[in-house]
Amino acid sequence: MFESAxxxxxxxxxxxxxxxxxxxxxLLNVQFELREAGKFPVMLLISGVxxxxxxxxxxxxxxxxDPRFLSTLAFSEPTDEERDRPHMWRYWRSLPPKGRIGVFxxxxxxxxxxxxxxxxxxxxxxxHEMARINRFEGMLxxxxxxxxxFWFHLSKxxxxxxxxxxxxxxxxxxxxxxxxxxxxxTHDELIDVAGHVLRITNTPWAPWIVVDGSDDNYRNLRVxxxxxxxxxxxxxxxxxxxxxxxxxxxxRIDGRDVLTALDLSKQIEKDTYERQLAKWQGRLSExxxxxxxxxxxxxxxxxxxxxAGKGGAIRRVxxxxxxxxxxxxxxxxPTDEERAQPYLWRFWRHVPRKGRITxxxxxxxxxxxxxxxxxxxxxxxxxxxxxxxxxxxxALDVAGVIVVKFWLQIDADEQLxxxxxxxxxxxxxxxxxxxxxxxxDKWDAYREAVCxxxxxxxxxxxxxxxxEANDKKHARIKVLKTVCQRLEKELGL
Amino acid sequence: MFESAxxxxxxxxxxxxxxxxxxxxxLLNVQFELREAGKFPVMLLISGVxxxxxxxxxxxxxxxxDPRFLSTLAFSEPTDEERDRPHMWRYWRSLPPKGRIGVFxxxxxxxxxxxxxxxxxxxxxxxHEMARINRFEGMLxxxxxxxxxFWFHLSKxxxxxxxxxxxxxxxxxxxxxxxxxxxxxTHDELIDVAGHVLRITNTPWAPWIVVDGSDDNYRNLRVxxxxxxxxxxxxxxxxxxxxxxxxxxxxRIDGRDVLTALDLSKQIEKDTYERQLAKWQGRLSExxxxxxxxxxxxxxxxxxxxxAGKGGAIRRVxxxxxxxxxxxxxxxxPTDEERAQPYLWRFWRHVPRKGRITxxxxxxxxxxxxxxxxxxxxxxxxxxxxxxxxxxxxALDVAGVIVVKFWLQIDADEQLxxxxxxxxxxxxxxxxxxxxxxxxDKWDAYREAVCxxxxxxxxxxxxxxxxEANDKKHARIKVLKTVCQRLEKELGL
Numbered sequence: 001m002f003e004s005a006x007x008x009x010x011x012x013x014x015x016x017x018x019x020x021x022x023x024x025x026x027l028l029n030v031q032f033e034l035r036e037a038g039k040f041p042v043m044l045l046i047s048g049v050x051x052x053x054x055x056x057x058x059x060x061x062x063x064x065x066d067p068r069f070l071s072t073l074a075f076s077e078p079t080d081e082e083r084d085r086p087h088m089w090r091y092w093r094s095l096p097p098k099g100r101i102g103v104f105x106x107x108x109x110x111x112x113x114x115x116x117x118x119x120x121x122x123x124x125x126x127x128h129e130m131a132r133i134n135r136f137e138g139m140l141x142x143x144x145x146x147x148x149x150f151w152f153h154l155s156k157x158x159x160x161x162x163x164x165x166x167x168x169x170x171x172x173x174x175x176x177x178x179x180x181x182x183x184x185x186t187h188d189e190l191i192d193v194a195g196h197v198l199r200i201t202n203t204p205w206a207p208w209i210v211v212d213g214s215d216d217n218y219r220n221l222r223v224x225x226x227x228x229x230x231x232x233x234x235x236x237x238x239x240x241x242x243x244x245x246x247x248x249x250x251x252r253i254d255g256r257d258v259l260t261a262l263d264l265s266k267q268i269e270k271d272t273y274e275r276q277l278a279k280w281q282g283r284l285s286e287x288x289x290x291x292x293x294x295x296x297x298x299x300x301x302x303x304x305x306x307x308a309g310k311g312g313a314i315r316r317v318x319x320x321x322x323x324x325x326x327x328x329x330x331x332x333x334p335t336d337e338e339r340a341q342p343y344l345w346r347f348w349r350h351v352p353r354k355g356r357i358t359x360x361x362x363x364x365x366x367x368x369x370x371x372x373x374x375x376x377x378x379x380x381x382x383x384x385x386x387x388x389x390x391x392x393x394x395a396l397d398v399a400g401v402i403v404v405k406f407w408l409q410i411d412a413d414e415q416l417x418x419x420x421x422x423x424x425x426x427x428x429x430x431x432x433x434x435x436x437x438x439x440x441d442k443w444d445a446y447r448e449a450v451c452x453x454x455x456x457x458x459x460x461x462x463x464x465x466x467x468e469a470n471d472k473k474h475a476r477i478k479v480l481k482t483v484c485q486r487l488e489k490e491l492g493l
Numbered sequence: 494m495f496e497s498a499x500x501x502x503x504x505x506x507x508x509x510x511x512x513x514x515x516x517x518x519x520l521l522n523v524q525f526e527l528r529e530a531g532k533f534p535v536m537l538l539i540s541g542v543x544x545x546x547x548x549x550x551x552x553x554x555x556x557x558x559d560p561r562f563l564s565t566l567a568f569s570e571p572t573d574e575e576r577d578r579p580h581m582w583r584y585w586r587s588l589p590p591k592g593r594i595g596v597f598x599x600x601x602x603x604x605x606x607x608x609x610x611x612x613x614x615x616x617x618x619x620x621h622e623m624a625r626i627n628r629f630e631g632m633l634x635x636x637x638x639x640x641x642x643f644w645f646h647l648s649k650x651x652x653x654x655x656x657x658x659x660x661x662x663x664x665x666x667x668x669x670x671x672x673x674x675x676x677x678x679t680h681d682e683l684i685d686v687a688g689h690v691l692r693i694t695n696t697p698w699a700p701w702i703v704v705d706g707s708d709d710n711y712r713n714l715r716v717x718x719x720x721x722x723x724x725x726x727x728x729x730x731x732x733x734x735x736x737x738x739x740x741x742x743x744x745r746i747d748g749r750d751v752l753t754a755l756d757l758s759k760q761i762e763k764d765t766y767e768r769q770l771a772k773w774q775g776r777l778s779e780x781x782x783x784x785x786x787x788x789x790x791x792x793x794x795x796x797x798x799x800x801a802g803k804g805g806a807i808r809r810v811x812x813x814x815x816x817x818x819x820x821x822x823x824x825x826x827p828t829d830e831e832r833a834q835p836y837l838w839r840f841w842r843h844v845p846r847k848g849r850i851t852x853x854x855x856x857x858x859x860x861x862x863x864x865x866x867x868x869x870x871x872x873x874x875x876x877x878x879x880x881x882x883x884x885x886x887x888a889l890d891v892a893g894v895i896v897v898k899f900w901l902q903i904d905a906d907e908q909l910x911x912x913x914x915x916x917x918x919x920x921x922x923x924x925x926x927x928x929x930x931x932x933x934d935k936w937d938a939y940r941e942a943v944c945x946x947x948x949x950x951x952x953x954x955x956x957x958x959x960x961e962a963n964d965k966k967h968a969r970i971k972v973l974k975t976v977c978q979r980l981e982k983e984l985g986l
Contacts, residue, residue: 058816067811067821068804068854074817079574105817171775174782282664289667311561318560323551324567324598328560337828361561 001195002210005153009222010215023224024064030231031065031101037235038099038340040144044227045104048152049190050183051162051176052213053220057152058103060220061227071096075106084353086399087111088136092348097340098144108133109197116193117186126193130200132391139388141205142381143342146234149206150223151198152213156187162214248383249452257451258466264411267471280480281320287484288321288357292491297352297401300483301363304408305446306436307418308469309476313408314359316476317483321357331362343367343385344392351396363405364389368453373445386456393462402490403462404483407450408469412443494688495703498646502715503708516717517557523724524558524594530728531592531833533637537720538597541645542683543676544655544669545706546713550645551596553713554720564589568599577846579892580604581629585841590833591637601626602690609686610679619686623693625884632881634698635874636835639727642699643716644691645706649680655707741876742945750944751959757904760964773973774813780977781814781850785984790845790894793976794856797901798939799929800911801962802969806901807852809969810976819850824859836860836878837885844889856898857882861946866938879949886955895983896955897976900943901962905936 011019034042044061046054058072073094082090088108096102112129115121121129140147154162163180166172183190198208211222268276287293300317302310318326329350338346344364352358367385371377393403410418419440422432439446458464465482469475487493504512527535537554539547551565566587575583581601589595605622608614614622633640647655656673659665676683691701704715761769780786793810795803811819822843831839837857845851861882865875886896903911912933915925932939951957958975962968980986 055815055817059812062811062816063808066804067808068823071820072816079572081572081574103816171778285664311559315556315560318555319552322548323555323565323596324548327564330561335828335830337830 001198002153002191005210005212006155006158007212008214009212009218011217011221013217016217016221019221020064020224023221023228027064027224027228028066030228030235031069033235034101034231035069035099039238040146040234041096041098041340042101042146042227042231043096043104043140043148044101045107045109045147045149046152046223047107047109047150048211048213049154049159049187050180051159051166052152052154053216054105054152056216057150057220057223058105061103061223064224065101069099070101070103072103072105075104075110081353085351086395086401088395089348089351092345095341095345097337099340108136109201113190113193113197116197117189126197127200130197132395134201134203135387135391137201137203137206139344139384139391140342142384145342146230147206148227148230149201149208150226151194151208151210152219153210154213156184158214159184159187248379252451257447258454259409259447259451262409262466262468264409264414264468264470266468266474268474268477270473273473273477276477277316277480280477280484281316283484284317284320284480284487287487287491287493288325290491290493292493293487294355295400296490297354297399298357298483298487299352299396299401299403300357300359301365301403301405302359302361302408303363303365303369303406304467304469305410305415306439307415307422307432308408308410309472310361310406310408312472313406313467313476313479314361316480317359320480325355326357326359327352328359328361331360331366344388347392351401354400364392365453365457368457369446369449372449373442386453389457390459390462393457393459397461402486404486405462405464406467406479406482407454407464408467408475409450410469412440414470415440494691495646495684498703498705499648499651500705501707502705502711504710504714506710509710509714512714513557513717516714516721519721520557520717521559523721523728524562526728527594527724528562528592532731533639533727534589534591534833535594535639535720535724536589536597536633536641537594538600538602538640538642539645539716540600540602540643541704541706542647542652542680543673544652544659545645545647546709547598547645549709550643550713550716551598554596554716557717558594562592563594563596565596565598568597568603574846578844579888579894581888582841582844585838588834588838590830592833601629602694606683606686606690609690610682619690620693623690625888627694627696628880628884630694630696630699632837632877632884633835635877638835639723640699641720641723642694642701643719644687644701644703645712646703647706649677651707652677652680741872745944750940751947752902752940752944755902755959755961757902757907757961757963759961759967761967761970763966766966766970769970770809770973773970773977774809776977777810777813777973777980780980780984780986781818783984783986785986786980787848788893789983790847790892791850791976791980792845792889792894792896793850793852794858794896794898795852795854795901796856796858796862796899797960797962798903798908799932800908800915800925801901801903802965803854803899803901805965806899806960806969806972807854809973810852813973814850818848819852820845821852821854824853824855837881840885844894847893857885858946858950861950862939862942865942866935879946882950883952883955886950886952890954895979897979898955898957899960899972899975900947900957901960901968902943903962905933907963908933 034040046058048054062070073096075090075094078087078090091108094102094104112121112126112133116123116126137147163176163184167176198210202208209222209226211219213219288298300314302314304310314328318328327350331346334346347360347364350358350360367377368382368389372382396403419432419436454464454466465478467475467478527533539551541547555563566589568583568587571580571583584601587595587597605614605619605626609616609619630640656669656677660669691703695701702715702719704712706712781791793807795807797803807821811821820843827839840853840857843851843853857878860870860878861875864870889896912925912929947957947959958971960968960971
């Protein structure tokens with residue numbers, strides 16, 4: 001992995017200056033094209049051995065590129081807002097939007113590598129983490145991002161020489177700290193761990209570029225040229241290379257599916273409803289105030305046919321919770337800031353802090369429901385979404401966020417009845433649109449999409465609860481009861 | 494202030510239910526209109542005596558309104574990201590966008606009132622803070638926001654009765670804490686302080702509505718109806734009431750102004766430039782790494798004629814700073830999320846944390862420059878902007894953020910020369926657009942706007958530095974030197 005980086009590459013100043021002259025013009029031109037096109041972001045990960053010239057190269061990039069459209073994302077100790085959420089949240093919130101270049105000084109590799117060296121992660125855990133990173137970067141690549149990962153290598157000898165040189169110059173002496181020298185001591189371990197990490201994350205969609213860090217001219221030029229070539233290629237080849245997605249979904253061969261299996265005639269009487277409602281709302285109110293919940297969080301995901309009663313069910317849930325503890329996120333068309341980011345970004349930004357609750361009225365499943373059925377995204381995009389969604393929910397779960405997902409199902413007759421009722425009721429009239437009527441025509445396509453969604457995303461820690469919703473009372477009680485029982489289980493009560 | 498709220502208002506359940514039936518339909522309708530129009534946000538401040546029913550009323554609003562377009566903003570202890578920035582930053586980041594209702598459970602009044610009671614603020618300081626709040630709310634009102642402020646009052650006797658009632662019911666006993674009882678002890682002080690605060694913040698554009706908090710029905714109905722009437726009125730009357738802005742700017746009566754006073758022939762030799770550049774960049778590099786800077790932050794604001802050399806000056810500054818310490822914000826057209834907020838919101842979101850630097854390439858002064866000259870906003874809007882900008886920069890200053898502002902001035906001949914040069918240079922061609930040529934025709938109008946800007950916003954702690962920029966070398970050194978000298982002064986070095 002690091003052999004070529006120890007050959008002693010170097011470039012003299014004269015050659016460097018000559019090369020840079022042409023390089024800079026080209027870099028400014030492609031950066032301008034990148035910005036004008038606004039079609040994809042560039043993520044530049046600058047990693048490597050301490051003293052390997054990371055900050056020098058980043059600063060060099062600022063000289064070569066238009067610094068106004070360059071951001072450096074630095075990650076030191078997480079803030080309390082970050083610590084209260086899944087560990088990838090801080091990276092999601094920092095992703096550069098389309099058209100911009102984000103330089104990651106430190107990245108999602110930093111903690112796993114450090115933790116492995118310190119023995120906080122086992123070899124197996126490290127590999128699991130790397131598998132997760134591979135999928136994350138695969139998602140970024142599929143969303144169009146150009147991901148370039150650099151590792152600046154130094155042999156132990158070269159690292160020592162570098163520290164000594166920095167220390168000898170009063171202008172740079174401040175950069176060598178006690179930590180630097182202690183890093184020299186763990187140089188061998190770092191090379192071991194990094195070698196392994198780089199090897200298993202050296203994917204076709206986000207390969208590593210290992211660079212000899214000892215010579216400033218060589219290192220900077222290597223990075224500058226690699227960036228230039230990658231950008232030129234990507235700008236000339238409109239569609240990114242998709243990394244393999246799942247094969248298309250095989251058709252069902254009998255008429256049975258999870259929706260036909262539902263008994264939509266289920267209902268409960270008004271009296272029972274009132275009693276049950278009071279019971280489960282009371283219970284929910286206790287559960288979200290339980291001391292054990294302070295270290296967890298809750299995400300409620302509501303999907304369902306139009307007019308299936310999502311809003312009504314949500315109200316019965318929120319009525320039991322103090323308004324300061326939850327937020328409802330109604331999912332509509334993305335804003336332009338959201339469109340400039342990977343699909344899941346607009347959901348990541350609403351991930352609740354510890355002790356808080358986010359309720360999504362329609363969710364990230366839009367991709368495999370409406371976007372699939374209406375053809376708003378390519379087949380490859382919704383096919384890969386299942387795995388990306390499972391990864392997202394897994395990340396929530398690992399961080400202690402409890403994910404509860406509901407699909408509210410009504411039949412076509414009941415839907416028609418409700419549409420007509422809504423049109424006739426003054427304050428409900430805004431709930432029904434042209435689009436709702438059009439969607440009815442695609443009843444079977446939606447049904448198919450829902451069944452596939454349940455098959456592919458009803459996972460152990462984030463199972464779907466299918467709710468028979470022809471009777472609103474039954475549906476509301478089932479939702480409340482499910483939330484409560486799940487909370488009890490998760491909190492061990 | 495509180496007399497009417499102690500008369501013992503109450504509404505029986507039957508009347509309440511009857512009133513609510515009609516109220517709810519009306520509320521849902523106006524909320525829908527609000528959302529459809531998407532023209533202004535609603536800010537509902539719910540404040541008052543502990544036990545006065547704040548959370549009960551907020552939860553009631555969730556029952557009456559469509560909860561999906563309602564957000565509750567709760568402010569407990571500030572997070573470290575918030576503590577590292579001006580104290581109003583947490584409120585700015587929480588402002589509801591146009592079309593939505595934000596309920597503030599706790600607001601910018603909470604700390605000043607608590608601090609006054611604890612003796613952390615003197616009477617004078619409290620009044621200053623209230624004056625600031627009045628201007629802040631005036632800005633919100635002028636930006637179109639509907640600001641409704643409620644104060645839920647309870648007499649001491651009623652407060653005690655309330656706590657006792659809550660404690661006697663196992664479902665609500667948890668809400669009465671040690672703090673509640675200690676608040677009862679300071680009831681008189683609270684009424685004193687709040688009475689004063691409410692009186693001086695009882696502005697025509699954001700008046701207080703004091704409500705008797707002791708009866709749930711009365712209190713909820715009062716808030717619901719007040720919200721309904723305010724929304725109906727505001728939806729029917731398109732333009733908000735502007736609160737008084739400054740009178741138009743009197744014309745200058747001789748030919749002299751701050752720009753004509755500049756000696757644009759100033760220049761320095763290449764040798765001197767190289768020496769000075771190294772000197773000031775070295776100094777800047779030390780200053781931003783100085784331990785004393787860790788508790789401060791720096792905002793650099795760059796404005797100037799087209800082609801005046803802002804970009805070049807910025808590069809000479811950033812070359813001296815580690816990329817992990819600064820962000821450059823190029824100010825272009827606002828995103829739709831930014832357009833849904835008050836004008837200054839898109840600058841507030843980039844306010845640096847302690848120890849960090851934000852460099853704005855074009856700034857909040859766009860309002861009194863391009864927007865004024867091109868007629869993109871009404872005269873009243875840019876006239877009031879001077880004061881709002883001064884308030885913004887004052888808030889930064891109070892929080893320890895050092896604000897340094899540059900206007901780079903070139904003459905018309907030099908600009909023409911640079912435009913032609915840019916068009917001829919490959920990698921600079923994207924720097925020149927049709928718009929740049931058009932702006933040249935408005936040279937005098939821009940000149941006028943710049944002079945007025947300097948007259949009205951060059952304040953003690955955020956003065957303008959006018960930079961003679963016909964000679965780029967002179968301009969860059971002046972910028973670097975100004976930043977260094979300001980830092981030295983502020984850090985006491």
